[in-house]
Amino acid sequence: MLKQEYTVTVYTENQIGLLNRIAIIFSRRKINVESLNTSPSEIDSVHRFNIVINESEEVVRKLCRQIEKQVDVLKAYYNNNDEIVWQELALYKVSTDIIASEVKVERLLSQYGARAVVIRKDYTVFSVTGHREETDQLLKVLEPYGLIEFVRSARVAIIKSSEGFHRKLTQFEQHEPPSEMVENEFLDQQENVFSM
């Protein structure tokens, strides 16, 4: 099966050690994590991981089941890039002198939607949010002008079709979950596998 970029979204309890528990699911299988972000979610006390990997769907599906198996994990979803809205943030440190003297740099910065975060006599820090290609492009064009420092954040992503986690959490909190609750979307997808 073809490898492509998948974003795994994991809802978890906020528990020390859980990051390691999730990370070793990937490292045990020698799968490289392209980017990993942990943050609060729409629900107070529920944590949200965004993990980006380049793998086939079959592998990603199995990984999600292994992640969901962890006691402190509420739910894991995976999506390809068509199914999510995502952003990354990049910071660029450039010499202020160069920006002042080179009109071209100024133009490039506005062309790529860069925003000045800090302006000092010696250097200026710009930020760009966007997809990898966009932040990469600015990196490339700034390089000839003496880029001092560069850093990029992990991907944060919103699932287009998601209705958020509130309803699911209410179901999970019930001791006897309602029978209409769908626990495993992956099994549902199997309905079209079954043939008599």
Next chain:
Amino acid sequence: MSILTETKPGMIVDEVPQTMLSGAEATMRCLVAEGVDLIFGYPGGAIMPIYDALFHYGKQLEHILVRHEQGAIHAAQGYARVSGKTGVVFATSGPGATNLVTGLADAMIDSTPVVCITGQVFAHLLGTDAFQETDVMNITTPITKWNYQVTEAHEIPGVIAKAFYIARSGRPGPVLIDITKNAQIQSFNYTGYEKCRHIRSYRPKPIIRKEYIQQAAALIDEAERPLIIFGQGVILGKAESEFKAFLEKSGIPAAWTILGMSAIPTDHPNAVGMLGMHGNYGPNLLTNECDVLIAIGMRFDDRVTGRLDKYAKQAKIIHLDIDPSEIDKNVKTTVPVWGDCKETLPLLTKAIQKKNYLTWFQKFDDCKLQEETKVIFNELNPTGTSLTMGEVIHILNSFTGGKAILVTDVGQHQMVTCRYAKFTDSKSNITSGGLGTMGFALPAAIGAKYGAPHREVVAIIGDGGIQMTIQELGTIMQFKPNVKIIILNNNFLGMVRQWQELFHENRYSFVNIMSPDYVQVAKGYHIAARSVSARNELTDAIREMLEHPGSFLLEVIVGKENNVFPMVPQGRGVAEVILCKEDL
């Protein structure tokens, strides 16, 4: 004063007016309230407050002092496997905790409910390379179902309740609680113990999907050559009678994995034997001839499937499992029946038609006859002077009638025991399946005896494995559990030697292991012992062992270079099972 009320799930079982207790004493109270009455352990610096509290709980909590922490956890595993209860282990920080690692990994892969409580250095010393400090949490993360570090005493009741709930519910597994010394000493306001029965992020029992039951039943009804393969899930789910009802109505032949063995009696009319690398000929060969394969509480281990791209490709596959991550993990499923088999099996039994498969069974009988002629007859009626492992097990069967618990280690003796043993009762075949831990059997047999004190427990161990945990003879000497030990001594690391003979052109690289005089060793531990190598003494020796009122070590010198057959050589398909070396 504590009021111990009847333990309804989720009810408060240890109600007390608010009392100040140390973390260590609260640990004892919680364990008692949880129903624990036995602990395997070994004290040390960082767990001393807990051992100090234990000193006053001698009446409620029996403690077995092992000789090595690995022995403690294997004993807890043996206890859990025969009793269906959760094994409990105490160990200290650092080396005490790292010595548990093999047992945790073993319990993880074999889904055994064990709760380990380890001491840890004072919280303020964490990360300072303190004496006997080890990062136990991170070491044990991949080999525990759940682990937690307690640094404040007030966390203890909640964490212990959660630990026991997680260890035994759903697909069971090991849990480790690491308690820093300050949390053991610290006093807090103990308000009672409440059993855990729900964790919002954890759903041990999946909701059963009726449509999958119906689809599975439809496939079964249409099948002409269905085959059931079942694993430990039947035993862990306490679903033996539900499974038997399913077998009776469906009439389908059933083969067990090594850990599923003894879930049904070995002479059950539907039983066709063991799967796997050294399983029976019929179930392996015919896996690739069945039209519907019904897997129940098993995980398609590579030792069962052989080469996956040659495994049951012709069959529709129904997989019953409590753990959704097992569905499609190794073998693509046609119908996944996700759920606890204690609940799904009766639904399935109800939905299917009563049938029988006489011609299909005939194929298994034909295979059995071939296996008997080519393998079993020679193993049980050897012409040479040296004894075979098979004849030892055969004679043991004749004495126990299949009633005994057999605890095996790892290697040739394990495969031979599982091939030739007879069992009448569930939870009787205790062995290290997934991890293949040599040294498992002796401590596990000690635990098994505590888990089933009224049953005969016989440990069957090779000359390699016994030397890995032989120190536990000291535990037997001190606490006198009545454990019978048979060492099948071929003066080789037999299974490795067999592979070297078959696949490495007889290059016997470091497999000729020397043994001590086991009778003398046992005598040193005040354990009765005998060594036997002559056929005409074997029956008498086994009788003497079984009739002896206490523990007994019997060394049986067996043929040095016997091989275990049938065999599915590594990298081959199950249908390429061979019956003798010449078939290779």
